[in-house]
Amino acid sequence: MTLYVYVDNSNLWIEGMRVSAVRRGMAVDAIEAMNKKITDGSWTYDFGKLYGAICPDDATIGRSALFGSRPPANDSIWELARQEGFDVTVYDRNAANKEKQVDTAISTMILEDSFQHMKDGDRVVLVSGDRDYLPVIESLRRRGIPTTVVFWEHATGRELKEEPVDYMALDSLFDHLTMTRHHTEDQ
Template structure:
C-alpha cells in the first residue's frame, strides 16, 4: 500500500486555533468560538507530527502536498513544510483577502493522482487532511474505483458526511497537544 497525502493548511490551522482558544478559556466551546469569531492567533502546528498521525512511520508515501494561501514574504511556514517533505501549492487571495482555488486544486490533484499513480490492486490510499463537505464527491469517486480514503481532521469541525464517506477517520482533537508547535507558528490569515 502506498499513501498519497493532501493537506488543506488553512482548514487545519484555523480549526486548531479555534480549539486552542477554547482550551485557553477564551471561549466555552468550539461552537462559541466560531460564533464569536474567537481564535488563538499564537497557535501553530508541527507538520512532522501531523504527518506521523496521518501516515505511520512504516508506510510508503507516494506524495505529500500542502495546499494554502500565499503567506507574507517574511513567513517561514512554507519552508517548514518543505523541510518536512511536503510539496507546496500556494495560491493568491482575492481582492477581499479571501482564500480561493485551494479546495478545488486539492480535489483536482487528488483525482489526477488517483488515475496516474494510485493503484487499487496494491491497496493504495488517499489521505485527506481537511474537513469540508465539498470533498465528499471526490472521496466517493475514489471509493468507486476501490481506492481507500483516510480523512484526518478536527472532530469538532469535520463535516459528518465527509467523515461517514471516508474509508477511515482519524480525529485530531485527542492529539492536540502532540501536534501543537511549542511557541506557536505563523500561518494564513482568515
C-alpha cells in the same frame, strides 16, 4: 500500500486556533469560537508531527501535498513544510482577502494522482473536514481507492465521519501537534 496525503493548511490551522482558543478559555466551546470568530492567533502546528501522526513509519508515501494561501514574505512555516517533504502549493487571496482555489486544487490533484499513480491497495489521506470533498471521495470509492479523513472533530462534516470514509479526529493529538515557541528571558 502507498499513501497519498493532501493537507488543507488554512482550514487545519484556523480550526486548530479555535481548538486552542477553547483550551485557553477564550471560548466555551468550538461552536462559540466558530460563531464569534474566536481564535488563538499564537497557535501553530508542527508539520513533522502531523506527518508522523497520520503516516505510519512503515508506509510508502506517493505524495504529501500542502495547500493554502500565500503567506507573508517573512512566514517560515511553508519552508518548514518543504523541509518535512511536503509539496507546497500556495494561492493568492482575492481582492476581498478570501482564500480561493485551494479546495479545487486539492480535489484536482487527488483525482489526477488517482488516475496517474495510484494502484489497488493505495489510500488517500485527506486532512480537511470540508464536505466539498465528498464528490472526490465518492469517485475514489467507486474505483476501489479508500479515503481516510483526518481533521478536528468540530469542523468535520458529518458525512466525512461515516462509512465508507475512515475518520480520525485530531483533537486527541492537539498537545502533540502544537508547535512550542521558545522565548528568551527578555521577551
